[in-house]
Amino acid sequence: MNKNFNLTVVYDNNPFDPALQTDWGFSCFIRGAEKNILFDTGTKGSILLSNMNGLDIKPQDVEIVVLSHFHKDHTGGLSALLKENPHITVYLPDFFPSTFKNSITKQGASYVNVKSYQKILANVYSTGIISGWINEQSLVLDSHEGLVLITGCAHPRIVNIIETVKDKAKKEIYLVFGGFHLSGFEDQEIKEIIRFFKKSGVKKVGPSHCSGKEARELFSKFYGEDYVPIGVGTKIPI
Numbered sequence: 001m002n003k004n005f006n007l008t009v010v011y012d013n014n015p016f017d018p019a020l021q022t023d024w025g026f027s028c029f030i031r032g033a034e035k036n037i038l039f040d041t042g043t044k045g046s047i048l049l050s051n052m053n054g055l056d057i058k059p060q061d062v063e064i065v066v067l068s069h070f071h072k073d074h075t076g077g078l079s080a081l082l083k084e085n086p087h088i089t090v091y092l093p094d095f096f097p098s099t100f101k102n103s104i105t106k107q108g109a110s111y112v113n114v115k116s117y118q119k120i121l122a123n124v125y126s127t128g129i130i131s132g133w134i135n136e137q138s139l140v141l142d143s144h145e146g147l148v149l150i151t152g153c154a155h156p157r158i159v160n161i162i163e164t165v166k167d168k169a170k171k172e173i174y175l176v177f178g179g180f181h182l183s184g185f186e187d188q189e190i191k192e193i194i195r196f197f198k199k200s201g202v203k204k205v206g207p208s209h210c211s212g213k214e215a216r217e218l219f220s221k222f223y224g225e226d227y228v229p230i231g232v233g234t235k236i237p238i
């Protein structure tokens with residue numbers, strides 16, 4: 001079974017590829033599993049589709065969507081995508097409102113309620129719903145380099161998410177990237193979190209979206225070459 005993945009950030013508020021639009025939100029396209037996955041969908045459908053187009057990703061290429069949590073900057077692009085391609089299964093936390101779930105089926109697509117840690121495809125897992133001030137699921141890829149953990153906003157705290165993954169998957173974590181939700185945190189707190197990452201054996205990091213400038217700078221300083229600069233258009237082959 002293939003354990004190589006190609007990750008492309010298609011929506012982020014951090015710039016990377018100047019040909020693409022930068023906007024608040026997050027979305028990442030994943031090739032390599034038996035089906036192509038879009039993790040989160042950004043805020044605006046028009047920007048999602050235009051960035052995908054700029055990156056040569058067709059709406060028809062998406063087979064599975066995984067939504068991390070019920071915030072517009074992660075769910076906002078879904079209906080525009082389903083309009084172009086309804087042949088998609090959406091994996092969402094089971095607490096999503098029924099109005100949202102009904103809108104998916106009304107567009108001709110289907111959804112799967114996620115509760116606890118579960119396999120989505122071979123070598124692709126959801127962390128299940130992790131509780132916090134806002135409940136959220138994250139995505140785990142079991143790659144040939146180790147686990148790749150992708151987070152939407154990390155509202156239940158990035159440390160708790162990593163603890164869950166270590167506990168459930170019991171494998172080395174190669175890369176953690178996405179929103180770490182560390183804006184407004186004191187430098188001391190961020191350094192403490194970075195120490196936790198290192199102690200947990202996380203080899204590479206790519207804080208983006210809601211991670212905040214300070215956290216990005218500190219992670220970059222402490223991770224050096226193993227810091228992955230993430231912005232809209234970043235491609236990560238694994």
Ligand SMILES: [Fe+2]
Nearest residue numbers: 069071153155
């Ligand atoms: Fe959020």
Ligand SMILES: [Fe+2]
Nearest residue numbers: 073152153210
């Ligand atoms: Fe967010």
